[in-house]
Amino acid sequence: MNITQENEERKGFFKAVEDNKEAGLMTYTWAGPSKFIIDHTEVNPDFKGKGVGLQLVMKVVAYARANQLKIMPLCPFAKSVFDKTPDIADVLF
Secondary structure: OEEEEEEOOOEEEEEEEEOOEEEEEEEEEEOOOOEEEEEEEEEOHHHOOOOHHHHHHHHHHHHHHHOOOEEEEOOHHHHHHHHHOHHHHHHEO
16 A cells, blocks of 8 residues: 655645555644644545555654654544554644
8 A cells, every 4th residue: 555645835635545546535734834633534435444544544643753743633533543542642732
């Protein structure tokens, strides 16, 4: 699975692609220069149960750590991953 990022001045997204099909998408909105809000996670029904959403969250966490950023997971799915995974709490604000 390949996960890419598109970042604009105010918004962005991480997109998961496998076999030339979009597997999932996680969108975010910037909340200042060092914080962003995960506002939506969507997984293609063809990829349900394959851990696409979790892979997207972990990619976002890696991005935040590499760039000294903080995350607010407003998306219910992302919030549930943060709630269940205490070792990624270092990127929360």
